[in-house]
Amino acid sequence: MNTPLTTDPHQRLGKPAAGWRAQLYAIIFESDTPKGRAFDLTLIGAILLSVLVVVLASVRPLAQQYGGWLETGEWFFTVLFTIEYVARLLCVQRPVVYARSFFGVIDLLSILPSYVSLFIPAAHVVLTVRILRLLRIFRILKLTLYIQEYSMLGDALLASRRKIFVFLSVVFLIVFLLGTVMYVVEGPENGYTSIPVAVYWAISTMTTVGFGDLVPKTDIGRTIASFMMLLGWGILAVPTGIISSEISYQRGRPTLKLRACPSCGSDGHDDSATYCKDCGAALPATAAADR
């Protein structure tokens, strides 16, 4: 199975021709055999459980009471993922390419912190790197399920990237200018201690988050804040509009393009149509387009 969206990973990593390495490769990297699918599901389960262990270990009461169990679990998953990492290295033709790829680095970062903590008593900063394991789930999802939905959302975001950049640059300008105005108006005595703090407040206001840790206290400040809230809402309708329009466009495309009548040349026929709606001629059969 080759993915139409990325350059074929099997070619890039070098799929072995035959032997136990080819079999291992099929199990680990492919997902269209029963064994491959079982491996994927097991791996997703192991990843989720190992992340759960990391999360639970961050809750102090739990860490104090079940610390031993959690540490055992952590080492169990570390060893498991180490075996998997070695197996991945072994079964590809070009292990260096794999090790330096995005997911290769993630795989390494998933197991490294535990080993590091053996030598250096690691801070919780290092241990939390293990949460990156979650990213590994996306490799599996990308290869199997929902590939169309992911690529459609990705396409919509990608196609809108210029508009979104333009939009964000305008938003940044506005929050900088209005944040600075609020810094001048409210001043450090009302909590707006510097321009960065005021900009942080401006962002939290214009995105309608509104934490309430900083609030305008003067009359002018409240007037400007009222204006910013309405402006923020108005402005932030723009990304929604951009993405709505993009998704509508993306979903409209396949239907419009794929079918044309060979007799009269008209297009825009439904996927389910058998005859041309304009001249009544028979349409050629269509590959079932899964909407």
Next chain:
Amino acid sequence: MNTPLTTDPHQRLGKPAAGWRAQLYAIIFESDTPKGRAFDLTLIGAILLSVLVVVLASVRPLAQQYGGWLETGEWFFTVLFTIEYVARLLCVQRPVVYARSFFGVIDLLSILPSYVSLFIPAAHVVLTVRILRLLRIFRILKLTLYIQEYSMLGDALLASRRKIFVFLSVVFLIVFLLGTVMYVVEGPENGYTSIPVAVYWAISTMTTVGFGDLVPKTDIGRTIASFMMLLGWGILAVPTGIISSEISYQRGRPTLKLRACPSCGSDGHDDSATYCKDCGAALPATAAADR
């Protein structure tokens, strides 16, 4: 009247052929006779009043002052709904099917807590189950009014479920990663006591709720939070876009339905079509379909 959207309930539950059970069935389960409609309206009124009693009983000052009246009202509605429940059991051919259906269970849960509290002095947890009575209103609405609107919204959500799942999985990943980052950056001394708490904060920030019970206090934390707020707004424009595009698509469909082929009976023809897309027969001219 049979609902085109669900499997015909009359067939499933077994509508009696004749006799007083058939009459009772028509009143309770159907809504196209004057009596059936009067029953539905009375039931909606009784449900709303009984829910009002539950709500008022939760307000301490009212409960202390009017406790007796509220308890009397509660028992009045409990007895009323018990009679209705028994009547429903009596008039269907397959009472077990009804009792095990979704609404059958809701009907039972609406009356059970009061009886349970006779034997065991029930905690308010149990009594609050009675609020589920509200769900019973939907059975009535489903059968009568607004059926098209409910089904259209339902269809739009159903058709978008894969995209929404993909979207939610990405959002979960982001709130987990960024929540963990904030847990590391801000730490327990600023209220981010564990990863779950930090994830709760990340969700409240990225959905633009922003309670303000937890707020970033460090400079790096505020910078990350600013980034998250903008990202959150951008990302959360996606479900709006998905649902907007789906609703636009759904509303385009009814028009399609109005044209049916006189030869083969298929429907879903474009307004501009001249020939049937399924059998190639000429379609009759269409009157401009004003939705």
Next chain:
Amino acid sequence: MNTPLTTDPHQRLGKPAAGWRAQLYAIIFESDTPKGRAFDLTLIGAILLSVLVVVLASVRPLAQQYGGWLETGEWFFTVLFTIEYVARLLCVQRPVVYARSFFGVIDLLSILPSYVSLFIPAAHVVLTVRILRLLRIFRILKLTLYIQEYSMLGDALLASRRKIFVFLSVVFLIVFLLGTVMYVVEGPENGYTSIPVAVYWAISTMTTVGFGDLVPKTDIGRTIASFMMLLGWGILAVPTGIISSEISYQRGRPTLKLRACPSCGSDGHDDSATYCKDCGAALPATAAADR
């Protein structure tokens, strides 16, 4: 000028045929003469100033310092609006119809509180009724500017009213059920003192307002709250979708309907088109449709 959107007010109120009453009528009720337009602008100015007086009088420091001036201003506008009210009564043929119409009642409520306060020392509740004067501006806007935009927005909301009702009923159900769940989970000790309070919190959470006066404190409560925030965002994308789709539909309509080719009967011609795009025949001139 007769409004195509409401029943003709001139017929309903009875426009006098001639004499000073007809002239007064033209000035007060119509807006297509220079005098009528001048009257409208003066009235808008007077309304805005009188509302400003009411607003300023509510600010305690200002009320204490400039109380006399503000009261004088208030009486000036009250007398002015009384004269206008009497003039309106005088110049229509059916004064009772006017007095009982929506705007007739608003006109009366705009002047009544000041007179009432002469006899009874009125509470500020009564005096604040004067803010209703703002509604009077809409009568003028309705007759003159932006009528197309108002009616388009109105049509979009009106056409969506059934879908919005359905949507709101589902939202009410969800906030009731989840609010009750939070009342049970968090309980009065965390501020969720009754079901109505918990429902108020649920609404403020699901609409992403998030005041932060009530926040979940237990772990289960925070988990449910996280779920509610995501659900709220997902659900509240629905009204945006409904209204987006409706506005798109509304704006699509005029263009499609208004121009048809007299030669070949095809429609969907641009407002700017001079010749039929399908057969090349000349199209009749169109009244400039200001988009």
Next chain:
Amino acid sequence: MNTPLTTDPHQRLGKPAAGWRAQLYAIIFESDTPKGRAFDLTLIGAILLSVLVVVLASVRPLAQQYGGWLETGEWFFTVLFTIEYVARLLCVQRPVVYARSFFGVIDLLSILPSYVSLFIPAAHVVLTVRILRLLRIFRILKLTLYIQEYSMLGDALLASRRKIFVFLSVVFLIVFLLGTVMYVVEGPENGYTSIPVAVYWAISTMTTVGFGDLVPKTDIGRTIASFMMLLGWGILAVPTGIISSEISYQRGRPTLKLRACPSCGSDGHDDSATYCKDCGAALPATAAADR
């Protein structure tokens, strides 16, 4: 390069015919030569750095520690921008037109505060005016990159301005009326000290910002607030709908542009058109226009 969207700036400012002034003009005002592009990039860098200096100078601990360095940096950029300003004045034919244009004033305001502070010990209010330098970036972006995206967003907002005005007027009316109601209901004892304060709260509630500095405390107040939050969400779906629909419309237009009539040169023909809508001549067949 002349911009099709604004009146040609080169004609307005008077581009010199030849000589060093023409060369300087090409570097400073144009961006399609290597030198012009290098100048633009350098200027963007200088602007961003100078803004960074202003921002850092507002952070008290940094200002106390690195005050000297920051002041030096500020003077470096002031002198740099002064040279640039003078160069701009020198190389255009009509310096007064430039000096009085929007960007001419911004350019002056970017350097003036530092000079003013030499004579008068300026308050930080004056110094913060320097943040306006950010606006200068937009001149460069406008001329070079992303011009299509900016103009498309601008067109969408411009085309929606009447609808947005109507929408905002309705929103203002609602926040005024409901804010006044809350002032009456909650009163100064719960923090709603005047109508302006209550309106500020109403805006922060209906835009779903919800700072939480003011919250309703009475039962009636909370009920009204719940209603306002739902209403606010419903109403604020409108600008999103307006802008979504406008962006969809705008993006539909480029397709229209691609077809031009070979007889009369007019463009904006539908993809489905066979004849020119302006002169009636036959249009050449169109290749499926992939936007």
